[in-house]
Every structure is written in structure tokens, then in C-alpha cells.
Amino acid sequence: MELKRYDNFLRKLHSLAGIIPVGVFLTFHLSLNYTATWGEEAYNQAAGFMVNLPFKLFLETFIIFLPLLFHALYGVYIALQAKHNVNRFHYFRNWSFFLQRITGFIVFIFVAWHVWQTRVQVALGAEPSFGMMADIVDNPLFLVLYIIGIVSSVYHFTNGIFTFLITWGITVSPKSQRVFQYVTLAVFFVLSFIGVRAILAFV
Amino acid sequence: MADQKVIRLSVKRQQDADSKPYIEEFEIPYRPNMNVISVLMEIRKNPVNAKGEKTTPVVWENVCLEEVCGSCTMLINGKPRQACSALIDQLEQPIHLAPLSTFPVVRDLQVDRQRMFDALKRVKAWIPIDGTFNLGPGPRFPEKKRQWAYELSKCMTCGCCLEACPNVNDRSDFIGPAALSQVRLFNAHPTGEMNKEERLTTIMEAGGINSCGNSQNCVQVCPKGISLTTSIADLYRQTTLQSFKNFFGSYK
Structure with missing residues (x-):
């Protein structure tokens, strides 16, 4: 199979794509959403700046869409090779391994749904604004699904930073891995807070 | 009782x-x-x-x-x-x-643990010294390095790490942590180091090091307390450097 011939390159690319650009974009996206806590006008202004970026379609395609699509599809291919055994081995890292794959699938579906509700609707003529998101999360079920989606994305990203550092040979010693386990866990809580606080601002 | x-x-x-x-x-x-x-x-x-x-x-x-x-x-x-x-x-x-x-x-x-022995053969977990004439003594093993390398040599191919690894199963071709750790051992050996690239190239293929998913169960279950995840992380560093060398060129 062709995929197997380029295994090393594709695996590294998959690991990298999850951080740069996808993870960086996620961080940026959640931070931008946070402007919603300052009020409708602040959010509309920040969103308006993003909407009016030059070369928007080019940037969207090559910085967001294609890397995300590759990371998602190749990620599914990797995740389907695992046979989970958290019922037999209850170690913290084994749970992280399991959650990384589960959140991967959740985020895959969530992002597809989220893109449909926002970016596709904008392409079809809707106005990207505070009101658009407020209408979506007006439905309590959607709000809960959004919170699950946001927290899953952040978990997948922050645990991904931890494994990225191993995959690229940066954290080798057990001590460095332990330190970055705590660091990435802290980043998980901070980004989750930003993301959830922001979505609640639309309610 | x-x-x-x-x-x-x-x-x-x-x-x-x-x-x-x-x-x-x-x-x-x-x-x-x-x-x-x-x-x-x-x-x-x-x-x-x-x-x-x-x-x-x-x-x-x-x-x-x-x-x-x-x-x-x-x-x-x-x-x-x-x-x-x-x-x-x-x-x-x-x-x-x-x-x-x-x-x-x-x-x-x-x-039948044959797949573990096949994996050791695949990664060339040995030091080729046989030839047609006496090659003389090899380079010395620095004592500090010898101490941690000795720990890796305690692997007895028992299969506990493969049993605990969620990525070792019939859907995946992952060779497992044991053979990878042996690559680190033989790459650390002053004579074995001469065939380092060959071993790294092999574990960069499908089913090699990149099939590790960092569940880190292996290090938890190893009865010999071998630092398998450190071995894997170290090999990640070695293979990353090797892949840069392969692409950009290195004639040191």
C-alpha cells in the first residue's frame, strides 16, 4: 500500500499538522471567541476583522481546511489500528491514549457540524455575527454539544502537544515527559476555560 | 492464612x-x-x-x-x-x-512468540563482527553508557509489553516495544553504532517506531523494569535526526 511506503513522513506530518497549523488555529479561534464576553459589539468587530482578511480563501484552504482534513482522515486511519484495553490496564497514560482517540472522533463530527452551521451558511449568504452563534446555542441541546465539542478539541490538542514532543524526539527523559504532562494538563484547563466561557457568553 | x-x-x-x-x-x-x-x-x-x-x-x-x-x-x-x-x-x-x-x-x-524473534531479526538486533580476518578489539564502551545499556540487555523477549500495548494487535503491524528497545541497545554499543543507520531505517518503515501511540503501558508492565518508553522516545529523536540527514544530506 502506498500509505505504508511513506509511513515515517506521513506520521510526522500528521503529528506536526495537529500542532501547526491546526492547534495554533484552535488557540487563536478560542481566544477570538473570548471577545464575546466583552459584548456583542466587541465580538462583531473581532469577527469582522477575520472575515475581511486579504487572501481569505487561500488562507482558509491551506492553513485550516487541508491540514485539518489530512489530520482528521489520517488520524482515523491510525485510531482504527488500536485495540483499547483500559478495562485491563488502568494507567493514566493508557486512559489518555484512549481519550485521545475518542475525542478525535468526537471532534471530527463536531467540526464537520460546526463548519456546516457557520462557514457553509456564511458561504450561502448568512451574516457572520454574534447573532448567528447566539441563535445556534439558543437550543440547550446544541449548547451542550458545543461544550462537549470544545472541551474535546482542547483535550485532543493539549494531549497532542504531549505526544508531539515525544514523537519529534524532544522529551526523551522520564522527567521531561512528567514536567510536560503537567504543563499540557495546565494548558488544557486554561484553554477549556477560555473556550467554555466564550460559548456561554452567547447564551 | x-x-x-x-x-x-x-x-x-x-x-x-x-x-x-x-x-x-x-x-x-x-x-x-x-x-x-x-x-x-x-x-x-x-x-x-x-x-x-x-x-x-x-x-x-x-x-x-x-x-x-x-x-x-x-x-x-x-x-x-x-x-x-x-x-x-x-x-x-x-x-x-x-x-x-x-x-x-x-x-x-x-x-508461540515467534513474531518477537522475527522482529529482532527485522531490526538487526545484533552486532555484525564476523569476517574473513581478525578485526582486532573494538572501541571501548564508556562506563556511564554501559550502565544504562546493561539495563536494556535484561530484556528476555517475554512478551508482557506486547500484551499490554493497545497498538499490538491483528489490525496493526506494529513490531512492539521490545524489539525497538533492542535497537537503542545496539545503537548505543560503540561497535554496534557503526550499523546505526541501517537499524534506524528499518524502524522508520511501517510497523516500526511510528506505530507507537504513547499509551506507555509497556513500561508499566515490564517485569525487568526496562525503561521502554525512554528507549522509544530516544529512538524518536534518533529517527527524526536520521530523516533530516536522509533528506538534506549528511556526509560526516
Whole structure:
């Protein structure tokens, strides 16, 4: 199979794509959403700046869409090779391994749904604004699904930073891995807070 | 526990490679300080199950009986470990014995770990020194390096790490942590280092190091306490550097 011939390159690319650009974009996206806590006008202004970026379609395609699509599809291919055994081995890292794959699938579906509700609707003529998101999360079920989606994305990203550092040979010693386990866990809580606080601002 | 009269055992048995597994229970008269092997030997002496029916003796493998050969590895109360160092007085009863699930069963508790030896061959876990003339002494092994390398040499190919790894299964071609750690060992050796690139190139192929998913179960279950995840992380660094060298060129 062709995929197997380029295994090393594709695996590294998959690991990298999850951080740069996808993870960086996620961080940026959640931070931008946070402007919603300052009020409708602040959010509309920040969103308006993003909407009016030059070369928007080019940037969207090559910085967001294609890397995300590759990371998602190749990620599914990797995740389907695992046979989970958290019922037999209850170690913290084994749970992280399991959650990384589960959140991967959740985020895959969530992002597809989220893109449909926002970016596709904008392409079809809707106005990207505070009101658009407020209408979506007006439905309590959607709000809960959004919170699950946001927290899953952040978990997948922050645990991904931890494994990225191993995959690229940066954290080798057990001590460095332990330190970055705590660091990435802290980043998980901070980004989750930003993301959830922001979505609640639309309610 | 002085009042304990019998040792209760529940064994997952299988007649041959293709037949269906079944559970058979045994009750063995209690003696202090027994291990799982000596209990299995009692069954062999008197192959009668808990119902009092005559049965075939349970088949298992063992060689060294001191936790250095790895051949008596099996699932004991669900955990992969060596039967020789599993002491009855420390185990919860009934004691559940089963063959390792990662490997094809030969019979009862005996499995075929050939895939581990194939993996060692694939990664060339040796130092090629044979030739047509005497090459003389090799470079010295720095003492500090020798100390950690020695720990890696304790691997007995028992298969506990493969059993615990969620990425070692029939859907994946991952060779497993044991063989990877041996690549680190032989790449660390001053003579073995001369064939470093060859080993790294092999583990960069599909089923090699990149199939690791960082569940880090291997290091938790290794009976020899080998730092398998450090080995894997170190090999990630070696292969990352190697892939840059391969692409950009290096003629050092």
C-alpha cells in the first residue's frame, strides 16, 4: 500500500499538522471567541476583522481546511489500528491514549457540524455575527454539544502537544515527559476555560 | 492464612491452535510458598479437575524458573507476568490463568512468540563482527553508557509489553516495544553504532517506531523494569535526526 511506503513522513506530518497549523488555529479561534464576553459589539468587530482578511480563501484552504482534513482522515486511519484495553490496564497514560482517540472522533463530527452551521451558511449568504452563534446555542441541546465539542478539541490538542514532543524526539527523559504532562494538563484547563466561557457568553 | 485448605485455580485451556478455548477449574491441596509453576506441576502429577473428573495435564512452558528466560509468561489474574515469580500466597483466589492473548496459542498456556524473534531479526538486533580476518578489539564502551545499556540487555523477549500495548494487535503491524528497545541497545554499543543507520531505517518503515501511540503501558508492565518508553522516545529523536540527514544530506 502506498500509505505504508511513506509511513515515517506521513506520521510526522500528521503529528506536526495537529500542532501547526491546526492547534495554533484552535488557540487563536478560542481566544477570538473570548471577545464575546466583552459584548456583542466587541465580538462583531473581532469577527469582522477575520472575515475581511486579504487572501481569505487561500488562507482558509491551506492553513485550516487541508491540514485539518489530512489530520482528521489520517488520524482515523491510525485510531482504527488500536485495540483499547483500559478495562485491563488502568494507567493514566493508557486512559489518555484512549481519550485521545475518542475525542478525535468526537471532534471530527463536531467540526464537520460546526463548519456546516457557520462557514457553509456564511458561504450561502448568512451574516457572520454574534447573532448567528447566539441563535445556534439558543437550543440547550446544541449548547451542550458545543461544550462537549470544545472541551474535546482542547483535550485532543493539549494531549497532542504531549505526544508531539515525544514523537519529534524532544522529551526523551522520564522527567521531561512528567514536567510536560503537567504543563499540557495546565494548558488544557486554561484553554477549556477560555473556550467554555466564550460559548456561554452567547447564551 | 492457616485455615486455607486448597488453592483454587481457573485455567483457560485450548486443545490445539485451532480448537475453541474453554475454562477448567482445579483445586490443589494447599502448601505454603508455592508459585504458579509448582501448582501446575501438582496438576500434572494428578490431572483431576475440581469436579473430580480425570483430565489432561495443563500444558505450559518454562525454562529458568528465576524470571530471566521469559518462557513461562502468561496472564495471571489478567496481568501478563511470569508464572515462576507469581507466588500463590500473594495472589487473589481463584487464580485465573490464561495464555497471552497477543500470540497464537499452541496448547493451553503455551504460546508461540515467534513474531518477537522475527522482529529482532527485522531490526538487526545484533552486532555484525564476523569476517574473513581478525578485526582486532573494538572501541571501548564508556562506563556511564554501559550502565544504562546493561539495563536494556535484561530484556528476555517475554512478551508482557506486547500484551499490554493497545497498538499490538491483528489490525496493526506494529513490531512492539521490545524489539525497538533492542535497537537503542545496539545503537548505543560503540561497535554496534557503526550499523546505526541501517537499524534506524528499518524502524522508520511501517510497523516500526511510528506505530507507537504513547499509551506507555509497556513500561508499566515490564517485569525487568526496562525503561521502554525512554528507549522509544530516544529512538524518536534518533529517527527524526536520521530523516533530516536522509533528506538534506549528511556526509560526516
